[in-house]
Amino acid sequence: MTVPLKAMETDIAATMRGIGQRARAAARVLALAPTTKKNDALDAMAKAIRTHARNILAANAEDVAEAERAGATAALLDRLTLTEARIEAMAAGLEAVRALPDPVGSVTECWTRPNGMTIERVRVPLGVIGVIYESRPNVTADAGALCLKSGNAVILRGGSDSFRSSVAIHAALAEGLNTAGLPEDAIQFVPTRDRAAVGLMLAGLDGHLDVIVPRGGKGLVARVQAEARVPVFAHLDGNCHVYVDKAADLAMAKAILFNAKMRRTGVCGAAETLLVDRAVAATHLQPLVAMLLEAGCEVRGDADTQRADARVKAASEEDWNTEFLDAIIAAKVVDGVDEAIAHIGRHGSHHTDAIVTADQNAAEKFLAEVDSAIVLHNASTQFADGGEFGFGAEIGIATGRMHARGPVGLEQLCTFKYRVRGTGQTRP
Amino acid sequence: MTVPLKAMETDIAATMRGIGQRARAAARVLALAPTTKKNDALDAMAKAIRTHARNILAANAEDVAEAERAGATAALLDRLTLTEARIEAMAAGLEAVRALPDPVGSVTECWTRPNGMTIERVRVPLGVIGVIYESRPNVTADAGALCLKSGNAVILRGGSDSFRSSVAIHAALAEGLNTAGLPEDAIQFVPTRDRAAVGLMLAGLDGHLDVIVPRGGKGLVARVQAEARVPVFAHLDGNCHVYVDKAADLAMAKAILFNAKMRRTGVCGAAETLLVDRAVAATHLQPLVAMLLEAGCEVRGDADTQRADARVKAASEEDWNTEFLDAIIAAKVVDGVDEAIAHIGRHGSHHTDAIVTADQNAAEKFLAEVDSAIVLHNASTQFADGGEFGFGAEIGIATGRMHARGPVGLEQLCTFKYRVRGTGQTRP
Helix, strand or coil, rough: CCCCCCCCCCCHHHHHHHHHHHHHHHHHHHCCCCHHHHHHHHHHHHHHHHCCCCHHHHHHHHHHHHHHHHCCHHHHHHHHHCCCHHHHHHHHHHHHHHHCCCCCCCCCEEEEEECEEEEEEEEEECEEEEECCCCCCCCHHHHHHHHHHHCCEEEEEEECCCCCHHHHHHHHHHHHHHHHCCCCCCCCCCCCCCCCCHHHHHHHCCCCCCCCEECCHHHHHHHHHHCCCCEEEECCCCCCCEECCCCCCCHHHHHHHHHHHCCCCCCCCCEEEEEEEEEHHHHHHHHHHHHHCCCCCCECHHHHHHHHHHCCCEEHHHHCCCCCCCCEEEEEEEEEHHHHHHHHHHHHHCEEEECCCCCCCHHHHHHCCCCCCEEEEECCCCHHHHHHCCCCCCCCEECCCCCCEEEEHHHHHHEEEEEEEEECCCCC | CCCCCCCCCCCHHHHHHHHHHHHHHHHHHHHHHHHHHHHHHHHHHHHHHHHHHHHHHHHHHHHHHHHHHCCCCHHHHHHHCCHHHHHHHHHHHHHHHHHHHCCCCEEEEEEEECCCCEEEEEEEEEEEEEEEEEEHHHHHHHHHHHHCCCCEEEEEHHHHHCCCHHHHHHHHHHHHHHHHCCCCHHEEEEECCCCHHHHHCCCCCCCCEEEEECCCCHHHHHHHHCCCCCCCCCCCCCCCCCCCCCCCHHHHHHHHHHHHHHCCCCCCCCCCEEEHHHHHHHHHHHHCCCCCCCCCCCCEHHHHHHHHHCEEEEHHHHHHEEEECCCEEEEECHHHHHHHHHHHHHCCCCCCCEEECCHHCCCCHHHHCCCCCCCEEEHHHHHHHHHHHCCCCCCCCCCCCCCCCCECCCCEEECCCCEEEEEEEEEC
């Protein structure tokens, strides 16, 4: 059996309006759904993913064939292609979200007023979340699961490349919701490749969309950030820095820098610029740079760095602002922690930055003054991840200042309300 | 001495761009300013307000005279007019904010990962806050103080009616900043009555504005919510409900209803609709309605309420959606807590709603299912206030779902970052 594409409706605006209205109605049900019911749905969704693995693979094969005919890059084909192992990982991911604590209803603060009233601040879902993503069909399951567990309805707008795969995965999620007695409209997949659907989501679907999460390349994120009339949880760049201070232990600096740059070069927490304190440039700079070069990393340095190792290319001004997402690093000598902080303020992207030092004062200054979502002392920037933070899973990392900052997990997909309990109090 | 109006620059866009850039630069200084310095500035600001009281009153007299010539309403003239007592209250307000704990740097969560890294979530300022307000000159001081204490720079855009008064008050605030060695650009007042300035603020001042707080009538709030390209902390309506359940003690219901409606009718937490459980309509409805009528409150009821008291006028469908902000209430009989929750869901504004009942189950159901920023059990809706919540002071009340919800005090004017401390950890 192949998964049929749903008939395109001619009036895309009407389609999207209906999706928004149904999502809002489903959100009310989800917000009040007990944990057990949401967990039952996640179990049933994982089961359905496994049961329908063959359908999903068949749909994916059609997507992959089309992408190949269209001359897709190897990287895109790798992101797009599902295997039995990847389908099992998707099902296991649903079970991992099931195992996370339910954020809804948790009391984050509680106090009693002098008049005897108690006030609680309690987590409640945000409402309806829109996820716009590209060519990774597994986002359908991951994002659906995180929104469901956090009590939100979600509208998924997958990439054209992975359209059939996402439709097939979505069918399994809908089956799971249905089995658990939750509304299928809690997780809706936009049933068209028409790009107009994205524009309508960015406009907010008549107030039925509370937040948008873009997952994909910079082009997508930039468009969403520029055009969205609703809040966005996203980061455009992860231009992360490792600053090696004069009081840094060289062995620790090497270990952290190597991990921060080379563990995975394509993740947003990968280091893109190395800053080395001039006071230890003579002893630390060459070994750090040589280590990277010998691991196959291109180094683009300022004049000092080029002098330290002849293999270093000249950095352009633009390199300081660039998220390479590749085995390339920019490198610069700075006059201590103050110049490092200033450089990061000028060129950074408020994502994740680290200092390596044994000097507690320098560390505290860096942690206080670098204005990024995540600042680290003596640890790798690649810890910028919801799982590594203990959030269990994340829908993305945000560099905005409002509501969610850093890894966006279940708790960040919630807002709160105040519950006040009195015994007849009136205001004087 | 009268306060001179600053010369209008012909290029309002250039003026506003400069204000935005200077605010962003000042925000970096403010974010790192120690508590003592901010407190010194608040002290000096209060002192300067008192010292320059005569100048402020003279400027205010010019504003009032102009407003009178333009035929302003008595209500507007009352909001606009300053007296020595009101100036003293303004200075005392600055001292009250000084006495509040500094939110910046407070650690709200802290945990240790299995690999030994500690992660702290610490409050940091939002950045640059825009406040757009109408005809209440004291907002200049109140908003300036709250933003300063929370480490934010602020751009104040006061109403045309109170322009000279606000300029005079702002001069005193600038003097205070200066005395304490903080940048005057931390609190800037838009030096023109040109309405184009508002449009430029709503567009975000080239990314130099992080959030906008509108303070004023519904026309202003609606425009800001519709046009702002940056986040907004606001509420458009405070259509608050008091639901009197079948298990409500009549004496308590009377006390709470009277306070919720009549303590002050013009505040956003004032009750606008009374819902009474049909099961106690025979015993509770008439006494509740009669109490309000006898206090001079107009009651607009459904057929049941009209039958209960002949003085009740017929409610129109629109009355259920109306924030009267006056001695008027809509009243309706409902079939228990479920219909009360449904009515509030249909007609409410997600601001503040209360249930009066001795039935714990009904109370918990109401508190869980009413989707408002503040839900109360056996207490007056007029507690919807930052001061009453123990926040000390508020810049407004928000009904949006993102970041700040309910009273917006010092903590809500902050975001956070994650501080990670390691001993050389790298990610596997």
